[in-house]
Amino acid sequence: MESVPGSGEEHVISDVHIGCPPHFSGLYLSHFTFSPPQTAPPENVLEQSADGCEGSQLVSTCQKHEYDQEGDLILSRRRSRKKDKQTMCHSIVIQHKTTSSIPNVGLQVWSTALMLADFVLHTIFTSSDFNDAIVLELGAGTGLVGILLARVARSVYLTDIDEEILENCSTNVHLNSKMYLHGESSIHVRELNWNNSWPPEVHCCDDPSLRTKYSWSLSEIQEVEGALVLLAADVIYSDDLTHSFFDTVGKLMEQGSRKVLYLCLEKRYNFSLDELDVVANGYSHFRKYFIDEEDYNSTNGSIMPCFIGRRIDISQIPQFIPEYSRGEDLELWKIHRFH
Template sequence: MEAGGSCSGRVGGAEAAEEYQVMSEVHLGCPPGFSGLHVSRFTFSSRPLGPCGVCDGDGSSKSELVAATSGSCGLPDAVAVDEDGDLVLDRRKRKKDVRSDYHVLTIQHGVTSSLKSVGLQVWKAALLLTDFVLHKSFTSSDFDGVTAIEIGAGTGLVGLIQARVARRIFITDRGVDILDNCLANVRLNSSMLKFDKANFCVRELDWKMSWPPPVGTCDPSDPSLRYFWSASEIEEAEKATILFAADVIYSDDLTDLFFDTVKKLMSSGAKKVLYLALEKRYNFSLDELDVVANGYAHFRSFFTVQYECGHRDGTSKPGFVGKQIDLAEIPQYIREYERGKDLELWRIMYTLDQKQQ
């Protein structure tokens, strides 16, 4: 998804301000009427949450929302507020309540956005995919030491977690404001999550231009050149073995562009697997006189489904093969969201030979 944000609290200019505004359920606890950027702190540990899915002993499941102040892209001077906008006083915790494996993921984001800038926000599917990456890192070495790419990264949430174990992580999206916000989140989290910022690469990837992206000279001081790719970075990215994408399925046109980009990327260099999380979104259709998830149906048309027995349906376009991951096998680690029934996680491969698994 596209995302935007800067230290000024700007949300996309005059044109975007006139557009219809949307809000993620993840941000429902934000103070009503508060504009600009926020910082939310999402908490996790190596021990998954209990059966209720939202509490780990103290019954708490609410995100701590912090109003970001202008003038700094680092940790802002801030005051914590609850969902009613009241101040949250910092109280000293007893030592027995402090968990040694307790971690905080700090994300700068918008509270509302236009449809063109939905990546300003944190969405449920990104938190689901983050849980999946955490689970892999806690229970296996599958993601250790790999080169990975997050496509349509928005706030960069998933890539930040993968950076804890990756050799190299490319965070990609479109637009300077979007990528500036990703970079701000890298700076906010590198110390707490203990990853090397040098292993992190924030780059622009416009799906309309597909893969490979234009090569240029990166100049951090020039916003128009700040996120250009070098030839060596493109070569390194093509050696990636894992791709991540969350909440990129919400427009048929963008879905077309997304799969075109992924196809070219997965056809280059090393063999890759795409882990994609989404939330099915329903709209009323005049053609069908019913509430349907048309965007979801279009997404499913791009790949053949592989079932547990190895059988594939034969109704889809060649090349992509997808297998749905059972969410019951992925414990919840992030406290500050409820999954709901419309979230899905897919493992998608691309092969030139349809007979290959």
């Protein structure tokens, strides 16, 4: 995160936007492209060539051949690289700002969102954990992560608080409407103020024509309370906000089915007059809300925390989206409530 000088309130810029037009401050369209992992060939199908040249490979002699009616060998035609690339690559379009005031950082794309997106893609490609799931993203910002999840999820709720952020998120939902498993109606952009905790106020009734654009219906609240997956990226930068966030998460996890929260954050350091050192106080405050799973297991369950967390090793997650640097200060946590 970099500060940008300007008149009035302080503006910041995410390092994801390095390379955007200089001095550009309006809305910008970025295309983030990713490819599913290529399926490894069956064992013994490919062998190294006899000359040992790097990258040279021959088809194993045990390959099955096919012949036409006249006994001639049928040769399979190799598809062009261009066609292969078009088949394998997928793109998500995100409208965002390249700079914003601190209250409107949800208008930008941050490294934590791309890290969480990599985790979501890895999970989609390697398991069925998110298939047909009901998902709630807290502090969704541009909506990038939830939009990717809608490729396999039954229903996705993207939540934030500022109307400009919600409008931009809604635009991104529409821009990517062709990629959703259950169509655009399966993604809901909703206002959620953590200071008001859960559940949010219900406006009018289930009739969409009688509700405000980003308000909740009773049926939507009930659906979210049955969600299995909660997501959040870059929501840890204020102690008061962290408290409100975990209060909301705690109340959500008390409802319906057992839920898991996947949270990605970046440690941010500031000079502290109390410690006379550069410290990550926001991160330290965040760690007070849960006990590490390993520490909990070592106590044989004698400690009864509200939340239990396990840090996920991000080095084991492929980087499908190349437009960011992970660095040493990005962390991904899996958190659930103790029952």
